[in-house]
Amino acid sequence: xxxxxxxxxxxxxxxxxxxxxxxxxxxxxxxxxxxxxxxxxxxxxxxxxxxxxxxxxxxxxxxxxxxxxxxxxxxxxxxxxxxxxxxxxxxxxxxxxxxxxxxxxxxxxxxxxxxxxxxxxxxxxxxxxxxxxxxxxxxxxxxxxxxxxxxxxxxxxxxxxxxxxxxxxxxxxxxxxxxxxxxxxxxxxxxxxxxxxxxxxxxxxxxxxxxxxxxxxxxxxxxxxxxxxxxxxxxxxxxxxxxxxxxxxxxxxxxxxxxxxxxxxxxxxxxxxxxxxxxxxxxxxxxxxxxxxxxxxxxxxxxxxxxxxxxxxxxxxxxxxxxxxxxxxxxxxxxxxxxxxxxxxxxxxxxxxxxxxxxxxx
Amino acid sequence: xxxxxxxxxxxxxxxxxxxxxxxxxxxxxxxxxxxxxxxxxxxxxxxxxxxxxxxxxxxxxxxxxxxxxxxxxxxxxxxxxxxxxxxxxxxxxxxxxxxxxxxxxxxxxxxxxxxxxxxxxxxxxxxxxxxxxxxxxxxxxxxxxxxxxxxxxxxxxxxxxxxxxxxxxxxxxxxxxxxxxxxxxxxxxxxxxxxxxxxxxxxxxxxxxxxxxxxxxxxxxxxxxxxxxxxxxxxxxxxxxxxxxxxxxxxxxxxxxxxxxxxxxxxxxxxxxxxxxxxxxxxxxxxxxxxx
Numbered sequence: 285x286x287x288x289x290x291x292x293x294x295x296x297x298x299x300x301x302x303x304x305x306x307x308x309x310x311x312x313x314x315x316x317x318x319x320x321x322x323x324x325x326x327x328x329x330x331x332x333x334x335x336x337x338x339x340x341x342x343x344x345x346x347x348x349x350x351x352x353x354x355x356x357x358x359x360x361x362x363x364x365x366x367x368x369x370x371x372x373x374x375x376x377x378x379x380x381x382x383x384x385x386x387x388x389x390x391x392x393x394x395x396x397x398x399x400x401x402x403x404x405x406x407x408x409x410x411x412x413x414x415x416x417x418x419x420x421x422x423x424x425x426x427x428x429x430x431x432x433x434x435x436x437x438x439x440x441x442x443x444x445x446x447x448x449x450x451x452x453x454x455x456x457x458x459x460x461x462x463x464x465x466x467x468x469x470x471x472x473x474x475x476x477x478x479x480x481x482x483x484x485x486x487x488x489x490x491x492x493x494x495x496x497x498x499x500x501x502x503x504x505x506x507x508x509x510x511x512x513x514x515x516x517x518x519x520x521x522x523x524x525x526x527x528x529x530x531x532x533x534x535x536x537x538x539x540x541x542x543x544x545x546x547x548x549x550x551x552x553x554x555x556x557x558x559x560x561x562x563x564x565x566x567x568x569x570x571x572x573x574x575x576x577x578x579x580x581x582x583x584x585x586x587x588x589x590x591x592x593x594x595x596x597x598x599x600x601x602x603x604x605x606x607x608x609x610x611x612x613x614x615x616x617x618x619x620x621x622x623x624x625x626x627x628x629x630x631x632x633x634x635x636x637x638x639x640x641x642x643x644x645x646x
Numbered sequence: 647x648x649x650x651x652x653x654x655x656x657x658x659x660x661x662x663x664x665x666x667x668x669x670x671x672x673x674x675x676x677x678x679x680x681x682x683x684x685x686x687x688x689x690x691x692x693x694x695x696x697x698x699x700x701x702x703x704x705x706x707x708x709x710x711x712x713x714x715x716x717x718x719x720x721x722x723x724x725x726x727x728x729x730x731x732x733x734x735x736x737x738x739x740x741x742x743x744x745x746x747x748x749x750x751x752x753x754x755x756x757x758x759x760x761x762x763x764x765x766x767x768x769x770x771x772x773x774x775x776x777x778x779x780x781x782x783x784x785x786x787x788x789x790x791x792x793x794x795x796x797x798x799x800x801x802x803x804x805x806x807x808x809x810x811x812x813x814x815x816x817x818x819x820x821x822x823x824x825x826x827x828x829x830x831x832x833x834x835x836x837x838x839x840x841x842x843x844x845x846x847x848x849x850x851x852x853x854x855x856x857x858x859x860x861x862x863x864x865x866x867x868x869x870x871x872x873x874x875x876x877x878x879x880x881x882x883x884x885x886x887x888x889x890x891x892x893x894x895x896x897x898x899x900x901x902x903x904x905x906x907x908x909x910x911x912x913x914x915x916x917x918x919x920x921x922x923x924x925x926x927x928x929x930x931x932x933x934x935x936x937x938x
Contacts, residue, residue, distance in 0.1 A: 334840060336836050336839070336840070356836075356839050356840050357839060357840060357841065357842035357843075358842075361840065362840065363836075363837070363840055365833045365836070365837060367831060367833050369831065369833035369834055369836070369837040371834060371851075371852060371856075372856070373855045373856060382838070382851075383841035386838070386841050386842055386847055387842060434841070
């Protein structure tokens with residue numbers, strides 16, 4: 285068994301605990317993405333795997349070897365920094381050759397490995413340039429090249445695309461995905477951008493406040509979130525949440541009513557029984573709300589506010605009768621006018637129910 | 647024709663730069679011109695003299711004290727410029743590792759001597775190094791086996807003046823180096839650490855090349871400053887013993903203000919001026935090329 289395994293890993297800065305008992309397993313060759321809002325501890329966790337931060341508790345193993353207290357350089361990991369950390373006084377070639385020349389490898393070997401990496405990253409024409417003469421995307425590739433040359437067991441990426449403009453970010457995302465297919469190494473990638481996480485990952489780890497919220501494949505997290513935070517964080521635009529009350533709770537099923545649609549009870553599956561009158565939240569994705577009245581759905585009335593138009597689709601922002609904000613995806617030609625009352629229909633099978641502490645009811 | 651708006655702008659510009667231009671011309675440009683002009687005359691300190699061409703310069707070439715002064719000034723520069731720079735860099739590398747208020751405190755401690763007037767500095771060190779009661783006499787005794795009155799010993803005098811100068815001025819260099827070191831992102835060292843670089847390799851391959859522009863600046867500033875050595879020597883040794891610490895500016899002082907030879911004093915000053923301009927321009931250019 286190879287790959288990375290974190291067991292009960294925690295980290296404190298003085299009295300402040302920033303990482304709480306994290307258990308994660310990343311398989312050999314897997315592309316794992318740590319995602320979460322800023323300050324959730326994702327970068328700290330990555331730096332702990334790299335060995336740049338000390339681990340307060342628990343165990344980190346790479347290729348089934350305990351590396352928790354091993355020096356960064358002896359862990360067989362390479363890291364791509366957010367700032368790229370390219371040495372401004374060295375050429376692209378020397379930047380990429382840095383680790384090998386530090387280790388005093390023979391000239392011919394350095395030459396061969398750097399040229400091979402430059403070939404993969406399409407940097408062959410720029411080897412004599414200084415980093416300052418390169419574009420943002422090229423610098424990013426040099427930073428990746430520096431990691432490739434080391435032939436590490438694990439690649440670590442710390443928000444590598446956040447300094448690029450939107451267009452280049454999409455392009456580099458593809459390049460990183462291509463690179464992963466090409467060299468097949470284990471990669472751990474940190475980002476706050478859930479789109480990057482969804483498009484790149486084999487496995488997503490959602491973090492909040494130093495606690496792992498959920499681990500799973502992108503679609504699994506999208507279709508089956510464990511709690512309100514994951515449900516709201518994964519997917520773009522985010523999920524809508526509406527207040528609801530339990531009308532009656534039989535074992536296995538709950539009958540609930542939306543605050544915005546009183547008198548229209550419907551059933552959702554839930555193992556745990558809840559007392560009648562208990563407040564819960566119901567989540568529904570923008571793409572699962574239909575405009576207009578539909579047979580067999582839960583009708584909802586709202587007021588259109590404004591539309592974010594993307595061409596093929598548009599995102600309608602609306603307010604319900606109780607003042608909840610909602611986002612609705614509009615496909616095709618149909619676009620309601622702002623400030624107009626509208627009718628919406630929710631399909632009961634597309635709804636997610638969450639208890640008052642945000643835990644999924646199912 | 648200037649429009650009235652253009653005219654107002656021009657007038658404002660002239661008014662703004664006038665104070666500088668006037669001050670510069672009266673207290674810098676004119677005295678420099680006078681210095682050059684005087685050096686070709688036999689003028690006393692006050693009043694005009696006769697034009698005598700290069701006679702002052704030829705006279706210098708026959709004066710033993712002139713060569714002694716050139717030699718001693720060079721020796722002093724050798725003893726201070728590079729050591730002062732290296733000590734500054736070395737201290738900065740250590741101080742920059744400290745965190746928060748401790749770093750500020752240590753910086754203040756190292757910078758304190760720099761704000762002292764030269765007379766206080768020399769007085770302190772005359773006491774410290776005193777043969778009878780100075781606390782440093784034990785250290786000197788430890789190394790030489792005997793007590794030495796350092797400022798009365800031709801071998802010890804100049805190195806001790808240099809030591810005092812380094813102690814006095816090092817805080818400023820330390821500050822420049824700290825500023826330079828803080829500009830190097832921590833990422834560079836983290837990336838190098840992941841690559842397995844040792845501390846020495848980090849210094850050799852990252853810190854040294856990236857701090858080089860600051861090093862070049864400090865070396866040049868030091869060179870200019872130390873070529874103008876006068877106060878410390880005048881206060882501690884007065885050029886002695888046996889002229890072993892006699893320096894160029896002191897010769898200017900002696901010729902112009904003690905012996906009333908305005909012309910000859912100016913000639914020495916011109917010589918020093920040309921040396922400083924040439925050496926510092928040359929050095930800075932050389933260092934910049936190397937750093938590229």
